[in-house]
Amino acid sequence: MAQKRRVLLTIAYDGTDYSGFALQKTSPKPTIEGLVNHAIHALTGEEVCVIGASRTDAGVHALGNVAVFDTESPIPPEKMCFALNPLLPHDVRIISSRAVDKDFHPRHVPCLKTYRYHILNAPFDIPTRMRYVHRVPMKLDVDRMQEGALFLEGEHDFTSFCSVATQAENHVRKIEKILMKKSELSDKIFVDEESDDISEIILEITGNGFLYNMVRIIAGTLIQVGTGARNPEDVKTMLEAKDRRAAGPTAPPQGLVLNCLKFTEF
């Protein structure tokens, strides 16, 4: 009998046309996991269920999500990505593949995840960015947002920044770094000097784990801080409340990208 080995896939996708990462019994659109399972089956003949690191929501994108599966296929693990890509739609790509330890579980090993939330601060939609941003027409003060964001750094109980639908019992997580970046689209997207009032604001957040909707609630809250609806120091009070109703709204999924995962002890 051929030897089983565990293969790790790094997966990038445009989440617009999918019902999220995790396989569901019924979903209006295909799921990333379903497509990857299907591609592995088409390649190896084996029935597999990949174990995903991050079950991103419907509409959320990823540049470096991770999944593992076990296979007896003779295809070298590092070549697996080239064989799988032709079996997947173009908006789902296996960036790389490699062998890992047989007991490597992407949700049980220590890991740092980095997400980015993209906000288009502009008076009108930009069609070539609309799949990847949440547009806010009111002028945002990025310095205020950064000031509010800093209250979230470190280890906290993030109950206020977690969907009430969560199944997690422990709401303590550690945010290593939270950074607001402003990229002037007038330089990047437009060459027109009339487009000075357009910028893309990126919330970049790295932590050891995130609760259900946590990054999107943080984004929704910091947007309120940026417009002036809330004060930066309100973020501290929200954390202390340990009540979802204390924080701001959940920002929509299309602005969110799971950028990368780093397995810290690996």
Place this chain on the structure above:
Amino acid sequence: MAQKRRVLLTIAYDGTDYSGFALQKTSPKPTIEGLVNHAIHALTGEEVCVIGASRTDAGVHALGNVAVFDTESPIPPEKMCFALNPLLPHDVRIISSRAVDKDFHPRHVPCLKTYRYHILNAPFDIPTRMRYVHRVPMKLDVDRMQEGALFLEGEHDFTSFCSVATQAENHVRKIEKILMKKSELSDKIFVDEESDDISEIILEITGNGFLYNMVRIIAGTLIQVGTGARNPEDVKTMLEAKDRRAAGPTAPPQGLVLNCLKFTEF
């Protein structure tokens, strides 16, 4: 009878799902012009055919294409954009609208157009960029590309850089400025230090007019210069040949964006 006035629209679109700007008798997908005509009809009840400044190809994007039309509608011209947008698909947006002189014709008045051609220089596809870039896996030397590009600046006969299907008789155009920009995606898209070999290279080109497929042939040629398949000074020889076969291939449409138009005497 109500007075006719001419309204100028600035139009942005994601060209992926359209058969280009110009209305066609038959086309596999809708056209931007067809959609805009339809929206104006739905708003005003008038049968109009807008006059477009740039008839972009299927799959080409725009941030600031321009079209004009005549109307007797009492809606103030500068409010027209707000009334038209709800009547258009989300990937076609009227950025602004305003009244212009009755004889203003966007293809007859002197104008500077700026295009950008986006090249993703990466060993793999990035799903969240694939609608907007042409991916080249071979490492590109941007300095070589800039060196080659400079031969194209100024007034030249661009026959070698024009599709043989052109209807234009005069092939002399003036390129005001041609610039290669390299944006490190490792900073912008990825936060991962392993993605050092990924960059987005942007060809930015401004001129008083462009022949059929001209920017895409320039892009295809400069990519050959960037890989080393051609020398920078070959671009000079190509220009002098006045023969389409002398230049490189036509790069695909999805990397191209019509960035903006400036009516110089307006």
